[in-house]
Amino acid sequence: MLKKILLPLIALFVLGIGVSAHAAEKYVVATDCTFPPMEYLDENKQPVGLDPSLVKEIAKACGFEVEVQNIAWDGIFAGVAAGRYDIVAAAVSITPERAKAFTFSDPYLDIYPTILAPAGSPFAKPEDLKGKKVGGQIGNSAIMALEKVKVGAVIREYDDVGLAIEDMVNGRIDAVAVDSVVALYYFNKKAEYKGKLRIAMQFGEPERYAFVVKKGNKELVEKLNKGIKLVKENGAYDRVLSEHLGSAK
Template sequence: MKKFLLLSLTLILSITAVFAGGQKEDSNVIVIASDATWPPMEFLNEDKEIIGFDVDMLEAAAKAGGFEIKIVNTAWDGIFAGLANGNYDAVCSSVTITEERKASMDFSVPYINAGQVLIVSQDLSGKSTLADMAGMSLGAQIGTTGAIAISDAGNIELKTYDELGLAIEDLANGNIDGVVADSPIAADYVLGNDTYKSKLKIVGEPFTDEFYGVAVKKGNSEVLDKLNAGLKAVIESGERDELVNKWLR
């Protein structure tokens, strides 16, 4: 009986060692959760593969930082709870860095400003800022930071809509002079929609600060340091700007 118990214990320890060895081999793989429902940042293509700006950015950061990534499609509802529980190492899903979130999780360096941008007709030239649109009419979804920015400008006629798509349609039909929206959403309408991409364009740079970052579990400096090293290299090399032009311009 004692011999059997000893043999069983030895077998269990051997199995444990195998799994421990496997985990050690995979220690350079960062598992990242993403809710792939928000083009052009992260979404599924026809083959059900996760693609988008965030995906390309992560892959570039992994290559530059010398680590590997595995992206898992995860519903937004509960995505941060899963991070806190250790179900994955990080969350990259168009996550805005806020003081409230920083209290319960750590963030990488900001990798993009996803603030408000200006959408105008392809035919309009010489306009790239709100100041340039003085005396003209701009649309935005009601209650958004875009609508607030237009209102604060003071010398622009604001027209609000229940849905951003209605504002985009009005712009395409020539009923207003421009639309203000979050840069990723603007890119989805202007670049990803066959109806509008030949009629509309995004001009200028974001004029509000709404920075995205990769979230990691509070105190997980090992993962955070790897992500930061990779992201900084991609940003400094100019590769991030190339991805902006690919997905968001």
């Protein structure tokens, strides 16, 4: 009798081990929710944006799970190096310095310095900004790119790019230098500016966004690279970009 009871229990135990062994792997994803439309907090204080959406689509395509956490930028890289997070998905540009300390996935988005201007403005090339007041966020790469081309624009820096755009719409400055994703977000997704803005130009060299993992984590970066390819093939990539950026036209 005891044998008859134990055998089914042993079978269930073994089956349970088999199920556990084949459970989907779960990775902790760190993002800094202060940079819409790439990552920000929704009304429930949950991470949303292009990066969280894209990494979830990649996980779905590859058969693993992700938990997205909002982590302050100043601790995000130390956290992945220490193993507290598996992936950084936070609009991280590939740079030689970062590549020495971390492993990057294949790039998933190219970002260009962009000039956002009032609707009807005549600006078409950087030289058109000579003597014009151009705003931008302090330390932003688009402002640095504009300074690099030396067209004689009068640069005004702001703590928040939204303040620069507000000043432009109210006629206090002539244009705003921003990353292309931010330009698309304000042009397509901010209802209060509908019909008031135009994307005047892109210029300079692109930055390339990629996911970051701990140095040498070849297995995980291969999964991410496979996932980037799959979501571009199955249409999920285009859906995510359209949802968060809208049309470039």
